[in-house]
Amino acid sequence: MIFHDLDLEVRRGEVMGIVGASGTGKSVLLRTIVGLIRPTAGRIEIFGEDPTRIDAAALHRLESTFGVLFQDGALFSSLTVAQNIQVPLREYLDLPSALLNEIAAVKIAMVGLPPDAARKYPSELSGGMRKRAGLARALALDPALLFLDEPTAGLDPIAAADFDSLIADLQRSMRLTVFLVTHDIDSLNTIADRIAALVDKRTRVGTMADMLGDEHPWIHEYFHGPRGRAALAAAKESS
Amino acid sequence: MAAAAGWISTSRAGDRLIVAAGGNWVVTASRDLDRQLRALAALDIRSLVLDLTKIEVLDSTGAWLVLRTQQELTAAGWTVAVENLAPVFEPLMRQVSESGKTLPTVLHPPPRRFGDLVARIGRVTVAQIARGAELLSFLGLVCITALRILRHPSRLRLISLVNHMEQTGVDALPVVGLLSLLVGVVFAFQGADQLRQFGAEIYTVNLLGIAILRELGVLLAAIILAGRSGSAFTAAIGTMKVNEEVDAMQVLGLDPIEVLVLPRLFALLLTLPLVAFFANIMGLLGGAIMCWATLDITIPGFLRQLRSPLPGWTFWIGVLKAPAFAGIIALIGCYEGLRVSRSAESVGRLTTRSVVESIFLIIIADAAFSIIFSYLKI
Numbered sequence: 121m122i123f124h125d126l127d128l129e130v131r132r133g134e135v136m137g138i139v140g141a142s143g144t145g146k147s148v149l150l151r152t153i154v155g156l157i158r159p160t161a162g163r164i165e166i167f168g169e170d171p172t173r174i175d176a177a178a179l180h181r182l183e184s185t186f187g188v189l190f191q192d193g194a195l196f197s198s199l200t201v202a203q204n205i206q207v208p209l210r211e212y213l214d215l216p217s218a219l220l221n222e223i224a225a226v227k228i229a230m231v232g233l234p235p236d237a238a239r240k241y242p243s244e245l246s247g248g249m250r251k252r253a254g255l256a257r258a259l260a261l262d263p264a265l266l267f268l269d270e271p272t273a274g275l276d277p278i279a280a281a282d283f284d285s286l287i288a289d290l291q292r293s294m295r296l297t298v299f300l301v302t303h304d305i306d307s308l309n310t311i312a313d314r315i316a317a318l319v320d321k322r323t324r325v326g327t328m329a330d331m332l333g334d335e336h337p338w339i340h341e342y343f344h345g346p347r348g349r350a351a352l353a354a355a356k357e358s359s
Numbered sequence: 360m361a362a363a364a365g366w367i368s369t370s371r372a373g374d375r376l377i378v379a380a381g382g383n384w385v386v387t388a389s390r391d392l393d394r395q396l397r398a399l400a401a402l403d404i405r406s407l408v409l410d411l412t413k414i415e416v417l418d419s420t421g422a423w424l425v426l427r428t429q430q431e432l433t434a435a436g437w438t439v440a441v442e443n444l445a446p447v448f449e450p451l452m453r454q455v456s457e458s459g460k461t462l463p464t465v466l467h468p469p470p471r472r473f474g475d476l477v478a479r480i481g482r483v484t485v486a487q488i489a490r491g492a493e494l495l496s497f498l499g500l501v502c503i504t505a506l507r508i509l510r511h512p513s514r515l516r517l518i519s520l521v522n523h524m525e526q527t528g529v530d531a532l533p534v535v536g537l538l539s540l541l542v543g544v545v546f547a548f549q550g551a552d553q554l555r556q557f558g559a560e561i562y563t564v565n566l567l568g569i570a571i572l573r574e575l576g577v578l579l580a581a582i583i584l585a586g587r588s589g590s591a592f593t594a595a596i597g598t599m600k601v602n603e604e605v606d607a608m609q610v611l612g613l614d615p616i617e618v619l620v621l622p623r624l625f626a627l628l629l630t631l632p633l634v635a636f637f638a639n640i641m642g643l644l645g646g647a648i649m650c651w652a653t654l655d656i657t658i659p660g661f662l663r664q665l666r667s668p669l670p671g672w673t674f675w676i677g678v679l680k681a682p683a684f685a686g687i688i689a690l691i692g693c694y695e696g697l698r699v700s701r702s703a704e705s706v707g708r709l710t711t712r713s714v715v716e717s718i719f720l721i722i723i724a725d726a727a728f729s730i731i732f733s734y735l736k737i
Contacts, residue, residue, distance in 0.1 A: 197704050200466075200467065200468065202463075202466040202467060203467070209386070212387075213386065213387060213389075213390065214390065215389060215390050215393075216390070216393065216394075219389060219390070219393045221466050221467075222423060222427065223386070223389075223420055223423065224466060225462045225463050225464075225466060226419060226420070226423045226455060226458055226459065226462065227419070228462075228463055229458035229459065229460075229461050229462050229463070230419065230454065230455065230458040234461075234463075235461060235462065235463030235464065235465075236463065236465075237463070238463040238465065238466045238467075239465060239466060239467055239468050243702060243704070259419075260386075261386055262385060262386050262418035262419055262420060289454065290454070292450055293450040293451040293453070293454040294418070294419060294451060294454075295447075295451075
């Protein structure tokens with residue numbers, strides 16, 4: 121059993137950061153919510169619908185209302201960036217190709233990719249650019265809900281900070297609800313409204329201030345350990 | 360995805376066109392909005408007010424449609440005013456218009472043209488020649504390393520060698536045996552059918568003997584091992600390459616050729632002749648069963664007929680080819696494995712290539728052997 125009595129609610133328009141030690145099931149939680157893993161017990165609700173209990177057509181519709189950014193972008197390697205972004209548009213809508221191209225172009229610009237990235241293949245992009253392209257694909261249908269799996273993992277600190285501010289910008293302008301799985305205490309600090317820590321097979325939810333005051337040994341160690349302290353001190357200094 | 364789709368309604372006020380926009384300006388409604396907005400450009404008016412008061416939901420595609428209309432009509436000499444955007448949508452509109460300044464113009468690779476075909480032939484030819492040269496130097500490298508090993512046999516990795524011999528030899532016996540048996544059966548059946556017309560059924564045995572011992576036994580064994588073991592070599596070494604294990608080996612002072620390639624090469628050199636021998640036996644057995652069933656040639660009769668007319672070389676010609684085929688399979692399998700880059704996708708691509716290339720070269724080599732043997736008159 122990975123989770124026991126886990127109860128987590130993400131409110132509309134907030135950024136919920138999920139933290140936890142390796143192996144506690146952060147990614148499992150995300151994959152279960154988006155429907156890649158079938159839970160053996162319990163309930164999941166996305167916009168009031170339980171993806172495990174609705175029929176295939178309703179599930180297909182529901183899947184268009186959220187976007188997922190996987191760890192390394194998970195771009196389709198045989199398609200260019202622009203074609204990758206157009207995949208969900210082609211799947212769900214019947215749009216003229218001129219408009220499809222415009223939408224892809226706008227999304228590429230919105231995630232901060234250089235214009236010449238559009239016709240490149242994923243193998244020609246750096247890790248950071250692949251994540252941006254993956255984000256553009258996740259946002260292709262303008263979903264209300266966005267799942268991010270370790271968006272800053274593997275990026276250098278500058279690129280990670282850029283990516284954080286990109287997510288913050290898009291979250292504000294597109295009024296996204298964000299489910300953010302991360303290890304990165306800087307990301308939590310800059311973009312998360314609330315934090316859910318996965319400890320003892322369930323979550324403890326609270327704001328950054330709550331987490332800093334939490335007595336649970338793992339949470340205390342996470343936020344007050346040497347790395348946590350340094351990140352928080354740096355954040356305080358800059359603000 | 361709310362129900363009310365986006366709409367626009369146009370009205371004229373003097374020489375100005377007033378376009379009221381409302382509903383959900385989202386990507387799901389963009390098809391109709393796009394068409395209606397593009398139609399505006401055909402009108403003979405040069406002034407437009409776009410009133411966004413009634414817009415309930417706006418997403419980035421809707422925002423782009425507003426901006427595009429504004430940009431394109433302005434560029435065409437219109438005066439365009441966009442009015443009454445609800446404050447909640449302002450950040451989005453700002454973001455999209457900010458992005459609109461750096462839009463990529465070329466989205467897709469240029470379409471293929473006829474000239475590209477010629478260019479592609481040239482590119483592939485050059486690449487193939489380069490690969491051939493590289494394969495030759497790999498052969499040289501492996502030979503040098505093999506000679507070094509033969510001088511210091513204690514460096515040979517015995518456990519690895521035995522392990523590979525089991526995987527490439529023993530484990531392949533069932534599939535090789537069954538397929539050879541069936542080929543023998545089919546050959547005997549077809550041969551008997553034709554030869555019966557001349558009353559020469561007994562020569563089915565000679566046909567079988569020559570075909571299976573000289574060509575088919577070893578060829579079948581080699582092709583099956585190329586598919587089974589050649590691909591396994593590429594996939595295993597390729598996966599190690601992806602995990603940087605090969606790099607780690609090199610840094611630790613281990614020679615990948617010595618550790619990865621030679622045990623596989625030696626294992627295949629030792630097992631393929633044996634597997635080919637097994638394929639010969641099973642093929643002949645299949646043929647013998649068929650002869651017995653359809654031509655009433657008993658097994659002792661089959662063996663007598665098999666022995667008498669065959670030149671003594673026939674069996675050895677087949678078995679002699681086996682080490683050459685083994686060398687091709689192991690070299691190509693390991694070479695393609697070592698060419699894997701750090702992406703998982705290249706493992707699959709090169710594994711396919713390794714099988715195709717080794718079967719291709721096996722058949723070429725077989726043809727070369729035939730020519731050489733016919734010159735030598737054996």
